[in-house]
Amino acid sequence: MERTTLDGTWTLEAVHGPAEAPSAPIAAVVPGCAHTDLLRAGLILDPFDGDNEAATQWIGDTVWRYRRTFDWAAPDAERHDLVAEGLDTLATIEVNGIVVATTANQHRSYRFPVGHLLRPGTNELVVTFDAPVPAAERLSELHGGELPHVNHHPYNALRKNASNFGWDWGIDVATSGIWRSIGIESWSGARIAAVRPLVDVDGTTGVLTAHVDVESAGGAGVFRQAIGAAPVASADGATAAGTVAPGLEARITVAPHRASAANPGSDTEPPVRITGVRRVEGGSATLRLEVPDVAVWWPRGEGDQPLYDVTVEVGDDVWTGRVGFRTVTLDTAADEGGAPFLLRVNDRPVLVRGANWIPDHAFLTEMTPERYHDRIEDAIAANMNLLRVWGGGIYESREFYDRCDELGVLVWQDFLFACAAYAEEPWLADEVEPEVREAVTRLSRHPSLVVWNGNNENLVAYAEWGWRRALVGRTWGNGYYRSLLPAVVAELDPTRPYTPGSPFSFDEYLTPNDDRNGTVHIWDVWNRLDYRHYADWEPRFVAEFGFQGPPAWSTLTAVVHDEPLDPDGHEMLVHQKADQGNRKLADGMRGHLPSPASIEDWHWAAQLNQAHAIRFGMEWFRSRTPDNTGMIVWQLNDDWPVVSWALVDHAGIRKPVWYAVRQAYQPVLVTVQPGAAGARLDVVVVNGSGAAVSGEVHVARVRFDGTPLAAESFPVSVDVADAARVSLPSSLAEAGDPASEVLVVTGPLGRTVFDFAEVVDQALPASPFTTAVSPTPDGARVTVTATAYARDVALFPDRVDAAARVDDGLVSLLPGESVTFTVTGAPGIDTAALLTREVLRHAGSLLA
Template sequence: MADHVPLDRNWTVRAVAPAHPPEELAAAVTAPGGVPATVPGCVHTDLLAAGLIDDPYLDDNETRLGWIGRSDWCYTTVLPGVEDVAALARAERIDLVCAGLDTVAELRLDGRLVGRTANMHRSYRFDVTAGVRAGARELAVTFGSAYRYAEGLRERLGHRPAAYAEPFQFIRKMACNFGWDWGPTLVTAGIWQPIGLHAWSTARLAGVRPEITVASRPGGRAVGLVRLHVEVERSDAGGGVPLTLTARIAGQEREVAVAPGRNRAEVEVEVPAPRLWWPRGHGDQPLYDLELSLGGDGGELDTWRRRVGFRTVELDTRPDAHGTPFAFRINGETVLVKGANWIPDDCFPARVTRERYAERIDQAVGANMNLLRIWGGGRYESSDFYELCDERGVLVWQDFLFACAAYPEEEPIAGEVEAEAREVVVRLAAHPSLVLWNGNNENIWGHEDWGWKEELAGRSWGEGYYLDLLPRIVAELDPTRPYWPGSPYSGRSDVHPNDPDHGPMHIWDVWNRRDYTGYLDYRPRFVAEFGFQAPPAHATLRAAVGDDPLAPDSPGVRHHQKAEDGDGKLARGLAPHFGAVKGFDDWHYLTQVNQARAISLGVEHFRAQWPLCTGAVVWQLNDCWPVTSWSAVDGAGRPKPLWYALRRAYRDRLVTVQADPGRAGLSVVVCNDTALRWEGGVRMARRGLDGAVVAEAEAGFRIGPRGVLRLAVPDAVARAGDPARELVTVDVVAGEETDRAWWFFAEDVELALPEPDYEVGTEVGDGVTRVSVTARSLLRDVTLFADRLDGAARVSDALVTLLPGESHTFVVEGVSGLDARRVAAPPVLRCVNEALGGRGAGATL
């Protein structure tokens, strides 16, 4: 049986020439004894733990740490000897196995070269048997500067355009390490994934490529089909040994002999009548334990295990009367995608634990999402991520790692791309949650529209990867899943890559140049990116920025805004809806409200177009550090108001008020994303801002599974007598299910909003604090920012609009109690009326 000896202790790291540390740090970081290092980890986190650098996420510390990415670093440890570990003494082979090295490295054992690496996204294995047997003990892993490597390749291969003036496309490394419009420039180096010795004899499982799907047998009988393509590596002594492969799943077992000298085999197992794996909202997620064991010489030599699910996946792109759809079909059923884009959850990936993945994925589930798209400028996530998505029924759209740049197709990049793609496709193939391989993010669009053709002057830019190499690899290694060349991409060279009628599109003229009402001009087939910015939670920003006082344009706040003209776009986005905003507290609250409204409007508009539009994937779920960005969950894991808005907009059963085409009238759109029929009624009322009904109407509805129904709003309700003083409510009652949609005839800045008048009560018990708000006037978008009082506070709701006489109770968890007086007043308890200046009666305790 093989043995694994982890090498996760007694590491040190030091800067080696060429190194460029500040003068005051030079002695400490270049000392022969080095700095204690954590493996897995990286240089930044090691220097931070040693107290040698300030936290790069705070204030503008990032700008003083650029020298780290331009220096070389050596990690060193001492291996156990064969006299210390019995497994090493008896093994025929000893391999050094590196799950992930970041990025350009030389590995030496007692000074002798063991191997070289140049790809963060690959694993590596090196035979060190002779060295370990001879008593070699010191393992040194020296990382060359990622900048020097990438800039050197750029000089040799020629300039390639990109969204940012950084050389990230010339090295197979997490592109966003070089900075992005939501991320800092922190160019890392280090042993970022586990490293260890693998001691084995006779033979080992060198590769297991699973194909798992559902097949139909005579009579329509369904079977789960598991086909394992196995590659075996033999030791010198094991070349003539007969081997046996045994696969087990769901009580089924299949054994295949591997003759002496043979290194490849295929094992196939059928599972009768398997329970199907479904995305959340469509069914359960049964998972089966799959085991493959390798036997020989009278015992087990190696084992491979995964948890798998049975399902089919198709990407429907058959042209229709409206263009080219982009629809996911799971087990033959078309799925309405309600999702978000995922970026690395930390600039330093080793800090992202399974527990942190679980928290973030559970936040996606809590917002009623069913898909996460892993964006191409980050990383292939760890197995934990995909396993958690398998368990929770969250679909995964996986980009290959190319984003916002022209990528060279020459060596050594081309060879690294192929090796990386082959490894990751095999590594992730067992996960039922993975439903799409996507070639790149915005590179085909960039080549078409961003002036790249002139800059490239005929040089390669990645087209061969997206249209040839990657689809060939997927077809060869993972034929059970679809591949798509890029996002956005129309599917045809004669149609613009971001055409809304064809394939997935990205909507970025809204935010960059237009007000968010511009979403209403689109009738897309699928939206894979669209977003609107807001700052993080106050507790998150306050912990990261030392400015006193905080201001939208104070130095630390501005440093934590990475988007080009981001502050200007935030201000221009606020103006049509709220006018001029004064003061940090109002800016902070109203930008978050504006973000939530923008994305809610877009999601509800796209949902109302089902089945023409089959999905919306918001940019973005998460952040990698504390920053003003498009995220729903900030860099400290705190939900923004956007998260609560998405929770409603993505709910399975939704009622929304939509302007009719041409915006001459209104419709109530009832969306039923469940497998059951939905029946009920709606009460539509035009009201004054005092809540009094001016006109009303009622209608019943019956809507089938996965359906959308439009109900016309009568003119008496849909047409305002005084747009500044009226609104529409639509209340749905269907059994115990209730919902309310709102329509305002004018923007807040134009409304005659009353002075806020309300009563607040607090009650502490059962480990939570309940804060009840009773309205005596209309209150728009009431939000309780309990993190202003305690950063650990978690609030049940946000953006609650109340008519006079209505109440709502916010449940606050994570804290033992809150100051009642501070809870009842700004900046903790906010509503739009108050933020726009109506401070009259205010709260009564």
């Protein structure tokens, strides 16, 4: 097969739009979108900056046309197909003035025969995109009016990235463009249309069952349709399917993947190569291979991640991919406490420590391999073992899933339905089935993917958000979640579990968000309750919960220019998308932190309160192990600079909450919780590691000046995926003066400091430490040594240099204890500035 790429330089013109649209074509880059092309041409200001979001709304109301010419000298081949891997979204494709096809789905790829339209010499390809916002509104009205949805555009009328229309953390930049690669593939004889390499493990033997779909070049326009491809007309206008020539064989080879930094192993020629051959009949073949003494793939923290290279050959065409041999099951069978949500990989229970993943950039073509690498590293460094690809985004890139395969990060994959009712009539349903078939086929080879999920919050919306009455009998997507999607998964990928939605209780007679059954989303805390109400919940599995905080100071002030800077300033509120978000931030601090005296204190207090809230919820949920089997915090990342629930802001700076999550997600967690059976306080040791643990915990009640008041030691043993509790005597559990005492737990299983009072009620000293700073070639080292109790010490070097990063944060120290912060990415940074009050913070600085 020979590929002629059509990526690169195109032109972009506004065909129909408001007065702001450019009157002449401009240079464009493919893959890309209209927004990035306009920004590159200097015709718009950065939509992320200030209040430019409003000034660029016209882009989503404009019909855009991409155009390019290319030279064509036809390779010696029977077929020449135009292959578009991603079109956003309602596109009309023309080759040399002839309409080839129209498309209506950002989440699919397309293949169209165009050999009969190409000519030697110069050819022209034109792709015209309907304006997405008016199109969504038009389609909604055409089919009975808008169906329920969150936010302000009817995104549910299009098969397009839902959050592209704005979200309660996302900018509204409804894009148009060729967002993935496009080109012409020339081939003869037979082509591998799709491969689904499904795995199993039988004892010590790995079993690979590869389902191979083959397309024949046949005659003009006659071929077997690839999974997920649009119907294609033949030269005479009919749609036909051919068969592969008699005697064609499919050959499959499996070999251990050669070593890499992410996948350690032998760096010599793979010692085992297993090959199978089968005749292709009717355009498809199923090849089964057994791999003896297989190296099993494990989630991160449970074992290694060995991968195997798979090669499929049909005629002259070759498909390559990687697999990992493992099994996955999901236990939701009713028990005496309700119904669990327990993942087992290779029959071993996995306690999930995860985060929800959204598109990492509002402009999808800016999501580089480096950004994927950095965000997944953020997840791993925070002790996470799972990422949930949320249903309001996209089916992610190959880089995302490959990286998760290599590093053992489990993936929960939503189908792309979120917070809205979706029509089941043909005008939309005809797009849904090929989309999900392509997605399941494409992603089936990845061992990291362990759960298919039907939708985000649509079942609970029908049950509890008033949809049932509003819909008055209209379809809303239930047929997708209960019939179509499970049928497609059962047909194409029966190796993985499917859940109809998140949240879901796995019983038709229960509300979907029942905390004793299945999965829950906990949003009453952020929306209306103090964060200590997390302890009102006794969830089996938390698929969403979160609390807001601002991004790093440098990230925020790079795009917010209010004078003076104020939480309720005009541009600040542009970058706060949550309904009454700032009021909820203020309410959330009340009773925990003093009222901020300045914008700098507001920023630190809001970030600190986010960290306290999430750590409180996480430790409470984890303390209920094994009744609770996991949680997925909302959210890991941001798609633009914004006040949000993210742990890592859009600039890649880890917020204080990230450090709190890293602490709460330690595989072996030591936490102090309200006592069971009437006890005052318990020390709870939670074991999320891959092996049983034991050791002694030392518990001491200490004054802020370091004076010991009481101490005892206790032996603890904890099995895999379990927790152990130690009830504390009153000498430890009761503070003589809660405002000036803490409980400190130390030992080989971990360390934690328990505060008897909230910051606002503590007698925290204003200057509880001494400091020393020294430059390094890449930044600096700052050592903090406590002279009194120093709660939540954190360093913010980005306030001195926006490129600076720090390795630690939210460290609580007792007198005599030290921590050294290492600052990187900022050679020559002003070391004195690192010691100023606004850069080196602690909880007590809010009381000064």
